[in-house]
Amino acid sequence: MSEPAVDRTIDRSHMHVSDEVAIQITGMNKWYGAFHVLRDINMTVNRGERIVICGPSGSGKSTLIRCINRLEEHQKGQIIVDGTELTSDLKNIDKVRSEVGMVFQHFNLFPHLTILENCTLAPIWVRKEPRKEAEETAMHYLEKVKIPEQAGKYPGQLSGGQQQRVAIARSLCMKPRIMLFDEPTSALDPEMIKEVLDTMIELAEEGMTMLCVTHEMGFAQAVANRVVFMDQGQIVEQNEPTEFFNNPQSDRTQLFLSQILGH
Amino acid sequence: MSGLHADSTRFVRDTMLAEQEPPLTERGAVKWARENLFSGPLNTFLTVVGVFALYLILKGLGPWLLHSVWFANSAAECRETVAADFGPGATGACWGVVRERWAQYFYGFYPSEAYWRVNLAFVLLFVALAPILFAGVPRKVLWFTAFYPVTALFLLWGGSIWVPVVIMAGIAFGWVAFRLLGPFAGALIAAIAAGLVPVLWWLILAAPVAHLIEGWIPLGIEAIPSAKFGGFLLSFTIGVTGIAFSLPLGIVLALGRQSDMPLVKMLSVGFIEFIRGVPLITLLFTASLLLNYFLPPGTNFDIILRVIIMVTLFSAAYIAEVIRGGLAALPRGQYEAADALGLDYWKAQQLIIMPQALKISIPGIVSSFIGLFKDTTLVIFVGLLDPLKGITDAIRGSFEWKGVYWEPFIFPGLIFFLICFGMSRYSMYLENKLKRGQR
Ligand SMILES: Nc1ncnc2c1ncn2[C@@H]1O[C@H](COP(=O)(O)OP(=O)(O)OP(=O)(O)O)[C@@H](O)[C@H]1O
Numbered sequence: 162m163s164e165p166a167v168d169r170t171i172d173r174s175h176m177h178v179s180d181e182v183a184i185q186i187t188g189m190n191k192w193y194g195a196f197h198v199l200r201d202i203n204m205t206v207n208r209g210e211r212i213v214i215c216g217p218s219g220s221g222k223s224t225l226i227r228c229i230n231r232l233e234e235h236q237k238g239q240i241i242v243d244g245t246e247l248t249s250d251l252k253n254i255d256k257v258r259s260e261v262g263m264v265f266q267h268f269n270l271f272p273h274l275t276i277l278e279n280c281t282l283a284p285i286w287v288r289k290e291p292r293k294e295a296e297e298t299a300m301h302y303l304e305k306v307k308i309p310e311q312a313g314k315y316p317g318q319l320s321g322g323q324q325q326r327v328a329i330a331r332s333l334c335m336k337p338r339i340m341l342f343d344e345p346t347s348a349l350d351p352e353m354i355k356e357v358l359d360t361m362i363e364l365a366e367e368g369m370t371m372l373c374v375t376h377e378m379g380f381a382q383a384v385a386n387r388v389v390f391m392d393q394g395q396i397v398e399q400n401e402p403t404e405f406f407n408n409p410q411s412d413r414t415q416l417f418l419s420q421i422l423g424h
Numbered sequence: 425m426s427g428l429h430a431d432s433t434r435f436v437r438d439t440m441l442a443e444q445e446p447p448l449t450e451r452g453a454v455k456w457a458r459e460n461l462f463s464g465p466l467n468t469f470l471t472v473v474g475v476f477a478l479y480l481i482l483k484g485l486g487p488w489l490l491h492s493v494w495f496a497n498s499a500a501e502c503r504e505t506v507a508a509d510f511g512p513g514a515t516g517a518c519w520g521v522v523r524e525r526w527a528q529y530f531y532g533f534y535p536s537e538a539y540w541r542v543n544l545a546f547v548l549l550f551v552a553l554a555p556i557l558f559a560g561v562p563r564k565v566l567w568f569t570a571f572y573p574v575t576a577l578f579l580l581w582g583g584s585i586w587v588p589v590v591i592m593a594g595i596a597f598g599w600v601a602f603r604l605l606g607p608f609a610g611a612l613i614a615a616i617a618a619g620l621v622p623v624l625w626w627l628i629l630a631a632p633v634a635h636l637i638e639g640w641i642p643l644g645i646e647a648i649p650s651a652k653f654g655g656f657l658l659s660f661t662i663g664v665t666g667i668a669f670s671l672p673l674g675i676v677l678a679l680g681r682q683s684d685m686p687l688v689k690m691l692s693v694g695f696i697e698f699i700r701g702v703p704l705i706t707l708l709f710t711a712s713l714l715l716n717y718f719l720p721p722g723t724n725f726d727i728i729l730r731v732i733i734m735v736t737l738f739s740a741a742y743i744a745e746v747i748r749g750g751l752a753a754l755p756r757g758q759y760e761a762a763d764a765l766g767l768d769y770w771k772a773q774q775l776i777i778m779p780q781a782l783k784i785s786i787p788g789i790v791s792s793f794i795g796l797f798k799d800t801t802l803v804i805f806v807g808l809l810d811p812l813k814g815i816t817d818a819i820r821g822s823f824e825w826k827g828v829y830w831e832p833f834i835f836p837g838l839i840f841f842l843i844c845f846g847m848s849r850y851s852m853y854l855e856n857k858l859k860r861g862q863r
């Protein structure tokens with residue numbers, strides 16, 4: 162980790178973890194063919210939690226959060242999101258996807274649509290909002306991520322950091338109750354990482370339930386209430402951030418932290 | 425820096441230099457020729473050879489073109505005019521054949537008093553195409569586009585007005601079936617019904633119903649049978665219909681090939697590979713000869729319609745493969761983002777995937793269209809008079825024009841070139857337009 166990407170005081174007044182369960186994962190297993198990627202995952206996420214998931218490459222972090230909105234299918238165990246169990250029932254999948262927003266490493270904006278169209282597409286076609294209303298909402302969120310002036314441009318005309326903030330705004334336009342982030346900053350140049358992290362911090366400050374796969378340990382320390390460490394498809398250790406970083410229990414965690422923190 | 429003397433490092437400009445032209449060898453035609461024609465021994469050699477070839481062609485063609493004869497009513501008259509004007513032994517192009525017979529190239533054996541119907545259909549074709557080809561045209565014109573096929577059908581073949589009406593009724597029935605079944609039977613079953621109902625209607629009920637209404641209220645224009653169609657009228661009828669239907673069918677096949685449903689996938693792959701493995705001529709022969717054995721005796725299944733179906737299927741298989749290439753070029757992230765936002769399969773295809781895949785596929789799709797249009801000349805083999813050989817042979821076989829060789833081929837060739845070149849230019853225009861702004 163080079164410079165601290167997070168250099169501000171966090172407003173914690175709206176960050177509280179409620180007793181209500183947002184995501185419940187029990188005994189979940191997943192295979193890619195014969196390869197056992199996720200092994201007996203058990204995890205409960207309460208509303209308002211900010212969870213950072215880390216671990217070495219290939220440990221199954223992406224696969225885990227992609228199971229939560231059914232971009233990947235699990236083969237065993239149970240995933241319940243906001244009271245809806247994920248099965249092959251399309252209705253349930255639609256319901257879960259309408260509650261869960263996702264931000265990808267490579268932004269995955271739609272290159273043939275303008276920024277504004279990217280943001281209004283799903284509200285108009287999925288939530289059947291009138292165009293005008295959808296555009297107002299979109300502008301609201303674009304202002305929030307501080308790029309309303311780019312609304313008429315195409316994704317290809319924006320910097321990586323700006324694109325990622327658009328991607329966050331696009332997800333927020335669907336008014337999700339849970340946000341998933343899969344390494345949102347790892348495709349970005351260092352100077353753009355901060356602007357994306359700032360956006361994510363603001364989201365956390367508003368009390369959004371967040372699951373972030375990231376190696377930005379500064380972010381983890383500043384806003385996470387829990388850090389989950391995965392290795393070889395399993396959850397190896399989880400703890401609140403200060404304890405996790407200062408007093409890691411397992412050897413694997415210690416090794417990983419020493420590598421990533423660079424000493 | 426450190427090694428230099430102070431007085432040579434210090435420098436302040438007091439007069440600004442005026443802008444100068446580049447040296448002669450770096451300018452205009454000289455520079456261009458040096459860079460493009462004589463940049464090395466090989467290029468110089470090729471340039472010389474090219475110029476020589478050009479010279480030979482011009483030397484051969486030049487006099488022939490310069491001695492062109494427009495106003496002659498027979499090949500013999502042409503020869504006499506050339507001999508009289510340029511001396512015996514001179515050759516000259518005889519465009520008199522084009523001047524006298526152009527109508528046959530365009531209309532085939534369509535009755536001349538009904539040419540206006542063809543002309544009207546042709547003009548309306550551009551009105552119908554405008555909103556599809558150019559973004560500036562009001563969207564409302566699309567309604568006209570939707571009604572164009574039956575309008576053209578009625579204008580070209582004529583007959584009872586009730587035929588196009590019952591055809592449209594079939595589409596309306598399909599729509600009603602979709603609406604009625606959709607809410608409780610699910611989208612797939614509704615879609616199948618929406619496809620099946622019109623087909624059944626057209627095959628079984630449409631003709632008797634049209635006949636019945638015609639009995640009560642006779643209304644129509646002179647019917648002109650398919651046998652009278654020929655020349656570019658025939659090429660356009662087959663080409664435009666084939667293009668219009670092969671694109672949607674190609675999209676469906678490309679999606680079918682990618683489908684998770686094994687049956688759909690198998691059918692699509694089987695269809696595409698079968699069609700691509702068989703020459704178009706075979707399909708046309710099948711359409712004209714073999715089909716008669718399978719159809720109940722006495723059915724009059726129009727030959728042009730049969731050819732259109734075959735050409736459409738043929739072209740659709742190629743277009744499906746072109747679009748598959750476009751689909752493969754899209755990053756998986758696009759599908760994932762669409763899924764994560766909650767778009768269902770069809771909406772994702774319609775809004776995210778297809779617009780991008782089609783954009784990538786434009787050059788390939790247009791190539792297929794051009795191929796299809798040129799392939800319409802193959803209908804000569806099933807007895808229809810295509811503009812290139814059918815009409816030309818008819819003209820060259822006539823008494824007056826016996827002995828005219830190149831001209832009757834050059835004329836339709838030129839028209840084919842203009843149309844295909846136009847399509848290719850349009851595709852470039854479209855690519856440029858879509859590229860603007862993005863990436
Ligand atoms: N579609 C797939 N088919 C087969 N194996 C896969 C597939 N996707 C991922 N894997 C494998 O599953 C394992 C976990 O992948 P995953 O992407 O979840 O790891 P990750 O922890 O996110 O790693 P990274 O930090 O590199 O993103 C890896 O070994 C990977 O090779």
Ligand SMILES: [Mg+2]
Pocket residue numbers: 222223224343344
């Ligand atoms: Mg990953």
